[in-house]
Amino acid sequence: MLSLHGKTVAITGASGGIGEATARLLARRGAAVVLAARRSERIDAIARDIREEGGRAATCVVDVTKAEDLQRLVSAAIDRYGRIDVLVNNAGIAPISPLADLDTEGWSAMIDVNLRGMLNGVAAALPVFREQGAGHLVSIVSVAGLYGASPTMAVYAATKNAVRTVHEGLRRESTDGVVRTTAISPGYIRTDLADSMTDPRIREQTRKHMDVAGIPPAAVARAVAFALEQPDDVEIGEINVRPTVQA
Template identity: 90%
Template sequence: MLSLHGKTVAITGASGGIGEATARLLARRGAAVVLAARRRERIDAIAEDIREEEGCAAACVVDVTKADDLRRLVSSTVDRYGRIDVLVNNAGIAPIGPLADLDIDNWSAMIDVNLRGMLNGVAAALPVFREQGAGHLVSIVSVAGLSVSPSMAVYAATKNAVRTVHEGLRAESTDGVVRTTAISPGYVRTDLADSMADPDIRERTRKTMDAMGIPPDAVARAVAFAVEQPGDVEIGEINVRPTAQA
């Protein structure tokens, strides 16, 4: 029997990288997946690939900075499949740089996508989880919040804020209805560096990702491990990084 048969999972930031890998893996394990991102053509193509492999997939155009979009994602998932078992908050950006650059616009963008986007997901999914009597919130955080490097202060702050929200939601959910999992990747071979504003930082990060980064599938397997647990088991936090990463 497929390990996730009957589960319905919505995934933000699913047009590539960790989000795409997670959608493909969970679908292979039997889940119905809804891919959410801004790039319609890309998520439509991935969903079609999954269906061609006899998986169950749909796509929904979503900008996570807009609360209405997250509500629409959750409601359309419920309309299509009857419920939403898991919401994976994966969308994120990293236009990092030294604080001395005073790049307020990019600070705001990271807050809007990385933190507010996750909170919009909580606001959309939590009432449905409560109504169903069960639900699982998974967020892709970062080891950048565990050891803050130069140029990453604001990015790390947004990720640590997400980690804090998760712990708060866990503390409020001791009735067993809502489970939470924060997954913190290290270097992963994705296009995250494309969102980095500083060209020198962007190039250095790309080289590091190419040299030691793990594949997105490694993080997808961590997501699968967390959501495959029985309802009375919560995997609160997982760190996934290359063995070569300091």
């Protein structure tokens, strides 16, 4: 029996990187996956691939900054597969820069996607989880916020730490056993995340780190699968996944 058979998992930011790897792995382990992102052609192609491999996959075009898009995603999962067991809040951007640059647009964008996007997901999924009597929220945060913020990462790390705090709040409000929460903190993972970095020097530096030390996004996908494969009375609260060689 496949370990995730019977679970329906919606994944934001599934058009590439960690979200795509997670969708592919969870589908291989038996979950029905609903891939969400703005780039419809990419999620459609990945879903097609998954179906050709024998998996179950649907898509939903979603901009996580829009609350109604997350409502549509949850409805799409229920319409297609009858329920939504897991929301993987993975969509994220990292237009990082030194605070002194005053990139207020980048700050707002990170708050809107990384934090408000997650809250939009909570608002859409939580009532359904409660109605179903079960549900699991997984967020992809970052090691960037774990030990205070390193230079250029302050606002990015702040958004990730805010998500961590919301997770802890949700966990403490859910001790009736209905809702489980898992926050996964990746280190350097080889994805396109550096493309969202506006400062060319930081972008190139990050790309170099990712090329030299980065590990594949499947490493994070396996951590997501591990959290989802636990029995109902076991909650994996936090996992850090970083390259062995990362400082």
